[in-house]
Amino acid sequence: MTTRxxxxxxxxxxxxxxxxxxxxxxxxxxxIARQLFASKGFDRTSLRDIADEAKITKAALYYYFPNKDxxxxxxxxESLETLxxxxxxxxxxxxxxxxxxxxxxxxxxxxxxxxxxxxxxxSNAFRQGPQNEQRLKAVKLxxxxxxxxxxxxxxxxxxxxxxxxxxxxxxxxxxxxLNHLSRWHKPGGRLTAHEVMEQFVNxxxxxxxxTPAANNRVPKA
Amino acid sequence: MTTRxxxxxxxxxxxxxxxxxxxxxxxxxxxIARQLFASKGFDRTSLRDIADEAKITKAALYYYFPNKDxxxxxxxxESLETLxxxxxxxxxxxxxxxxxxxxxxxxxxxxxxxxxxxxxxxSNAFRQGPQNEQRLKAVKLxxxxxxxxxxxxxxxxxxxxxxxxxxxxxxxxxxxxLNHLSRWHKPGGRLTAHEVMEQFVNxxxxxxxxTPAANNRVPKA
Numbered sequence: 001m002t003t004r005x006x007x008x009x010x011x012x013x014x015x016x017x018x019x020x021x022x023x024x025x026x027x028x029x030x031x032i033a034r035q036l037f038a039s040k041g042f043d044r045t046s047l048r049d050i051a052d053e054a055k056i057t058k059a060a061l062y063y064y065f066p067n068k069d070x071x072x073x074x075x076x077x078e079s080l081e082t083l084x085x086x087x088x089x090x091x092x093x094x095x096x097x098x099x100x101x102x103x104x105x106x107x108x109x110x111x112x113x114x115x116x117x118x119x120x121x122x123s124n125a126f127r128q129g130p131q132n133e134q135r136l137k138a139v140k141l142x143x144x145x146x147x148x149x150x151x152x153x154x155x156x157x158x159x160x161x162x163x164x165x166x167x168x169x170x171x172x173x174x175x176x177x178l179n180h181l182s183r184w185h186k187p188g189g190r191l192t193a194h195e196v197m198e199q200f201v202n203x204x205x206x207x208x209x210x211t212p213a214a215n216n217r218v219p220k221a
Numbered sequence: 222m223t224t225r226x227x228x229x230x231x232x233x234x235x236x237x238x239x240x241x242x243x244x245x246x247x248x249x250x251x252x253i254a255r256q257l258f259a260s261k262g263f264d265r266t267s268l269r270d271i272a273d274e275a276k277i278t279k280a281a282l283y284y285y286f287p288n289k290d291x292x293x294x295x296x297x298x299e300s301l302e303t304l305x306x307x308x309x310x311x312x313x314x315x316x317x318x319x320x321x322x323x324x325x326x327x328x329x330x331x332x333x334x335x336x337x338x339x340x341x342x343x344s345n346a347f348r349q350g351p352q353n354e355q356r357l358k359a360v361k362l363x364x365x366x367x368x369x370x371x372x373x374x375x376x377x378x379x380x381x382x383x384x385x386x387x388x389x390x391x392x393x394x395x396x397x398x399l400n401h402l403s404r405w406h407k408p409g410g411r412l413t414a415h416e417v418m419e420q421f422v423n424x425x426x427x428x429x430x431x432t433p434a435a436n437n438r439v440p441k442a
Binding site: 098101153156160161162163165166169170172173175176177179180181183184196199200202203204205206207208209210211 | 319322374377381382383384386387390391393394396397398400401402404405417420421423424425426427428429430431432
């Protein structure tokens, strides 16, 4: 990984003074960076890779993004921020812990269906590289995302809606299904990530073992 | 990745004619290869990396392993074969589908506790690289491992012990917890992989939602 700062990079590259064609170019570069971070991982993607893919020179790329940190900010952190915002909004629409857990898992699966590259760019990068300020921001966003699920579970244990499990472990248990889904699920397959998650979360909430209660309780669509 | 065959590699390197010190060296090289495949992945480990770690020349390494395919056989395939053998033996000791699923998940978690590098070397490598004969063998072993779990679930659905879920999805659901566990669990932590799995499999079998049946049914230790 190389992160280089170029002295000639203009300070106003993101100041709004850029013309429309430049904005399009910036959008294109962000899209390319996101795709490469998603497929190769942040650490294994170089500025050269992005410039090559966009068919521009590295110098031209530097005009928009003087180094990889600038791309981390715009791609990785923005992806994680969007995930936290979207999933939190979905959870807030529900009252009961079971419905809130369902909303969390469904909204996360929807994110994977609709913003797959953002999910992968975010989830690949938050573990990688040196622990600089930006990585700590990414870890903090990931913590916020995971804590929201734990809180829903703890609320359910307190109300007696959930069994008295270890809420941290139950959070990891549910997040396992999401994290693994992002690795094996392919877009355009037989089922969307949302449809797979419907089955997973049903199993997680009501268990595989048949009980009269479990057979009758199917989560609301 | 480079896999080179060296003309001077003796044909009898594994013929049993090797002296005791050579056997020790071979064992040491296999251990190093396994550790590197586990930490960096098979594709990102070169023969040079292994020779450097063992503090021998590449020529000396070639004496034991003329190319990376030979190491794939000894490290990756043997790891997967051991996993299949150990988990199958554990499952066969039980009759009921619930007990067989429990045995499967526990034996897999034990494998992670006791043979972490083998688990990682096997699970990292079966997806990587070109689909040559060895990769197909690895995929077949992985399929055998996963099919065993699916069969236990299908048996449970047939007997009515499990709810009528999609057995393939239920298999993926349970395997998600194992695969993710191998990524976040650190040896020497508060809980062993086995102890974490006890909680996960309890949640998977009996669900998070409190029902009188679920509260009373805790899997046998």
